[in-house]
Amino acid sequence: MSSIFGKLFCVSTWGESHGTGIGAVVDGCPAGLPLSEADIQPDLDRRRPGQSALTTPRKESDRVTILSGVFEGKTTGTPIALMIPNEDQRSHDYSDMQSWYRPSHADLTYDLKYGFRDFRGGGRSSVRESAARVAAGAIAKKILLQACGTEILSWVSSVHEVDSQVDASTVTFASIEASPVRCPDPEASLLMEQTILAAKHDQDSVGGVVTLLVRTPPVAIGEPVFDRVNSNLARAMLSIPACKGFELGSGFAGTRLRGSQHNDSIFFEGGAYHTRTNRAGGTLGGITNGEDIICRVAFKPTATISQAQETASREGENGTLSAKGRHDPCVVPRATVIAEAMAALVLVDLFLEQRARTGMFGK
Numbered sequence: 001m002s003s004i005f006g007k008l009f010c011v012s013t014w015g016e017s018h019g020t021g022i023g024a025v026v027d028g029c030p031a032g033l034p035l036s037e038a039d040i041q042p043d044l045d046r047r048r049p050g051q052s053a054l055t056t057p058r059k060e061s062d063r064v065t066i067l068s069g070v071f072e073g074k075t076t077g078t079p080i081a082l083m084i085p086n087e088d089q090r091s092h093d094y095s096d097m098q099s100w101y102r103p104s105h106a107d108l109t110y111d112l113k114y115g116f117r118d119f120r121g122g123g124r125s126s127v128r129e130s131a132a133r134v135a136a137g138a139i140a141k142k143i144l145l146q147a148c149g150t151e152i153l154s155w156v157s158s159v160h161e162v163d164s165q166v167d168a169s170t171v172t173f174a175s176i177e178a179s180p181v182r183c184p185d186p187e188a189s190l191l192m193e194q195t196i197l198a199a200k201h202d203q204d205s206v207g208g209v210v211t212l213l214v215r216t217p218p219v220a221i222g223e224p225v226f227d228r229v230n231s232n233l234a235r236a237m238l239s240i241p242a243c244k245g246f247e248l249g250s251g252f253a254g255t256r257l258r259g260s261q262h263n264d265s266i267f268f269e270g271g272a273y274h275t276r277t278n279r280a281g282g283t284l285g286g287i288t289n290g291e292d293i294i295c296r297v298a299f300k301p302t303a304t305i306s307q308a309q310e311t312a313s314r315e316g317e318n319g320t321l322s323a324k325g326r327h328d329p330c331v332v333p334r335a336t337v338i339a340e341a342m343a344a345l346v347l348v349d350l351f352l353e354q355r356a357r358t359g360m361f362g363k
Contacts, residue, residue, distance in 0.1 A: 005236070006345060008352040009143075011136040016118050017126035021085040024132040026139055028352070029069065031077030033143060040064050040138040044084070046337045047134045052180050054196050055328050060087055064135050082135045086128075099313045100321045104303040111314065122304075127241045127331065130338045137341020140348040144218070147351065151215040152343055154336040156183040157296065159208040160195050164188035168213050168294060181333045200329035205302035207242075208332035212339050214282065214293035214347065221288050221350040228286020229293070229350060236342035237297045242331050245298030249281025297339050299332050 004012045008028045015022030041064060048062040049055055062084055069080030098119045101107040106125035110117040117123060144150035155176045157164050164185035175184035181196065183189040192208075199206045222229035234246045254262050257279075264275035275291055282293035304327045308320045328334065 005133075005239075006349040008356070009140060009345065009349040011133070011345060013129060013132035013136070015084075015086075015129065015132065016120070016123045017086070017128040018118070018120035018123070019086060021083055022129060022132050023081065023083045024136040026069070026080040026082070026136050029075050029077070029080055029139060030143070030352075031075055033075040033139075033146070034073055035066070035070050035075050035080075035139065035142070036073060037064050037066055039142055040066075040082070040135050043134050043138045043141075043337050043341065044131060046177075047131060047334050049328075049334075051334075053200070054180055054193065054330065054333055062131055080139065082132065084131050084135065097321075097323070099315065100319065101311050101313070102304055102321065102323055103309045103311050104300075125241065127328075127334075127338075130240065130341075133345070134337055134341045137344045140344035141340070143348050144344060144351065148218045149216045150218065150347070152212070152340045153215070154182075154210055154212045154340045154343075156181050156192065156332045156336060157209050157211040159183075159192040159330060159332060160199075160206040162188055162191045162195055164192075168211070168292075171213065176336070181330075182336050196330045196333075199301075203306035204329070205305050205327075206330045207244075207299050207301040208330060210297045210299065210332055210336050210339050212237075212293075212295050212297060212343055214343060217282060217288050217290070217293050217347060218351040218354070219288055219290045221347065221354045222283060222286045223350065223353060224286050227350070229283045229288055229346070230281070230286055232346045232350065233293075233295060233343060236346050237295075237339060240297075240299075240335065240338050240342060242299045242302065242335070243297060244300045246295060248283065248293075248295045250279040251281075251296060254279060293343075297335070299335055302328050302331055 004010060010027045012025045044062040044064055049060050065083045067081035067083055069076055069078050097107060110125060141152060153171060153173060155171060164183050166185045171184050176182050179189040181189050181192045183192055195206060230248050237243055237246045250262065262279050264277045264280050266273055266275055272290060278291045281295060282288055282291045304323045306322055308322045311321045312318050
């Protein structure tokens with residue numbers, strides 16, 4: 001059950017990095033949603049490898065095929081099966097990793113857990129699996145946009161020691177995509193690009209932070225006490241490979257304020273409640289209040305690097321490993337779209353749950 005996410009909008013992903021392909025089954029999508037591969041492919045194109053010198057050179061077209069659940073251009077309400085073939089595997093690059101564990105990678109723990117693992121490209125632990133999430137998330141995004149007018153944006157706000165300075169209210173999809181590192185701050189974007197290329201030159205890697213913004217989220221979704229919006233978002237983000245941290249609203253910076261400084265004043269205007277500030281990040285008591293949801297997601301430096309590192313083998317021998325294969329020197333430029341997908345999956349699931357609660361008799 002570990003590969004299944006969601007309750008009503010239920011997504012099951014499958015496949016390995018160097019297998020025949022990867023994909024997802026989406027169960028619980030409402031019937032009647034106009035849907036085709038063209039609705040899904042743009043997000044897969046943003047996530048796919050080989051986009052520039054800043055990403056892994058692995059060449060995958062990531063062309064998605066809808067196998068079921070759509071008839072005459074609309075969803076039928078039955079399971080939607082999505083298939084993405086693997087086209088550019090080089091499994092021989094991973095022969096050394098059959099015996100030697102990559103430091104800070106899942107090689108060791110998969111062996112400890114299962115006593116057996118697919119060592120080719122990391123198998124199921126590879127970020128390649130996230131393409132299936134992105135495909136499913138594109139469907140969730142479309143539902144949220146049509147039902148609520150929800151827009152989900154994500155951008156790179158820091159790489160290594162380079163921070164961007166942008167006003168989230170001014171960020172647009174176009175300004176994000178205009179940057180090769182997906183940072184809407186042009187000056188910081190250039191410095192980030194230089195930082196990533198320097199790490200690549202040194203056969204090393206760097207990490208960074210992704211900022212996620214949800215405009216016009218569904219109001220009053222979130223299920224206290226264990227399925228709060230914030231707790232489900234945290235779980236979703238931390239399930240992304242290489243993710244090491246999550247904060248919502250003021251996050252850790254809010255701990256340096258007093259309550260009188262941190263509280264968001266509430267006012268009523270235009271038939272709706274609003275807050276003058278948004279330090280809560282769009283949720284109160286784990287329920288959306290209608291303000292933008294804003295959070296930050298931290299990603300570690302890519303674990304697989306070509307520098308020689310101390311490690312141990314499956315046989316208990318100590319030695320060194322210079323990892324081969326093709327890997328991102330920094331994961332954050334491609335992680336943005338994965339974060340968007342996971343946020344969409346969380347929000348659409350909670351939205352459908354709230355709609356089921358209020359749909360028959362009203363609120």
